[in-house]
Amino acid sequence: MVETQGGEPDDGTAEVLDRPLPDGVRRRVVQIVSDGFGGLTVGELPAQLRQYARFAPNRRAKFAGNAMAAALETDPLFRQRIGEKLREAQPELTGALDSGSAPAAADPLDVAAAAYVLRPAGWVKLVTAAGEEAQRADAERAGEESRAELERLREELAQARERTRHETERLRAELDASRKEAESLHRKLRSALSDVKRGEAALRKAHAEIEAVRAEGTTQVSAAESETRRLKARLVEAEAALEATRRAAREGRSVEDMRVRLLLDTLLDATQGLRRELALPPVSVRPAETVDAVEPGRMTPKDIAARALSEHDPAILDQLLALPQAHLVVDGYNVTKTGYPQMPLEKQRLRLLGQLSQLAAQTGAEVTCVFDGAELAAPVLLAPPRGVRVLFSKPGVTADELIRQLVRAEPPGRPVIVASTDREVADGVARAGARPVASAVLLKRLS
Secondary structure, X not given: OOOOOOOOOOOOOOOOOOOOOOHHHXXXXXXXXXXXXXXXXXXXXXXXXXXXXXXXXXXXHHHOHHHHHHHHHHOHHHHXXXXXXXXXXXXXXXXXXXXXXXXOOOOHHHHHHHXXXXXXXXXXXXXXHHHHHHHHHHHHHHHHHHHHHHHHHHHHHHHHHHHHHHHHHHHHHHHHHHHHHHHHHHHHHHHHHHHHHHHHHHHHHHHHHHHHHHHXXXXXXXHHHHHHHHHHHHHHHHHHHHHHXXXXXXXXXXXXXXXXXXXXXXXXXHHHHHHHHHOOOOOOOOHHHHOOOOOOOOOOHHHHHHHOOOOOOHHHHHHHHOOOOOEEEEEHHHHHHHHOOOOOHHHHHHHHHHHHHHHHHHHOOEEEEEEOHHHOOOOOOOOOOOOEEEEEOOXXXXXXXXXXXXXXXXXOOOOEEEEOOOHHHHHHHHHOOOEEEOHHHHHHHHO
């Protein structure tokens, strides 16, 4: 039971609400308090609500709703002040409630909330009726939502059935295709099994043929071994017969040698007897004495020195090349860099090879020209001239080593002439039996 500030009950305060305030009515009550809250001073507010004085209405309703509802219920003066603000804001609704009747067009929740704040006579019935109306409205709304949900579920069920039907048809089609594919695979499997059986039969036949060939080969090998043994026996007999023939030939040749020696002795004895019978004197003149020449002591040393050739005379090279089967080996770059070093290597090679070709044609000697392969930046495309052999040393081998190999390859006794100014090359070829000649001598002969 709610009393006024003086302790006396109002007209409607004796009435008591015997059930909880409906949620819809409670929200409207909180909104009414929040709207009237701003029109009160801080001193007019209950102590527990003063901290929300500066809040906006919406924030106030959100954060201070419970506190405002409790203050409205427990503080009659605060409820009276909120009622005055409500009368100022909604005079028609509050006037109708004061007269004992509610507007027909008014929202039942608004009517119940205003009645709860103003507490006119019969406000409990108004709040109860509003709560029942709200519940009925909620029930109707829930029924509408349930019907809508049911309709939606029916549509989803129909769609699910349709999808299930399509999926069933698709699965049936796939099942039929799978059955057909399985039948096809069974047919292929039976065909493959038949092929395997035929292959196994062919393999057994091949194995039988191989065994037959192997047996035949064994027979032929045995026959070949027998024939080999027979041929070996005949070869031994033939070798024995050959040895007997050779021995008989040696014995026969010994007889013939003896007869020839006896004939030669007979001839020598007859010759000596003829010389004694003819009384022939011994020979006093030798064939060498019939040759016209200068004997020692008949020429002066100056004459002999005038007839000798100098080591640097090109004529000595002609004499050497005139020897039978003479072979001239030329140290190519040593000669060209001695004679014309200012020319490029390619032109040096061409000039030297052209001159050596003429020399080979004039003397008939064998000519080999050796170049150092380390001087080359790339392989040389060179057509050797007529009568001249052109060689390049391999990587890691110098031209000097290649010249010494050429000299060692010649048989002892063949005249080999090596044209090079390199003293190491000259000494090496001299020890090997060749005749070294300076490059300047060859250049003089070529020019």
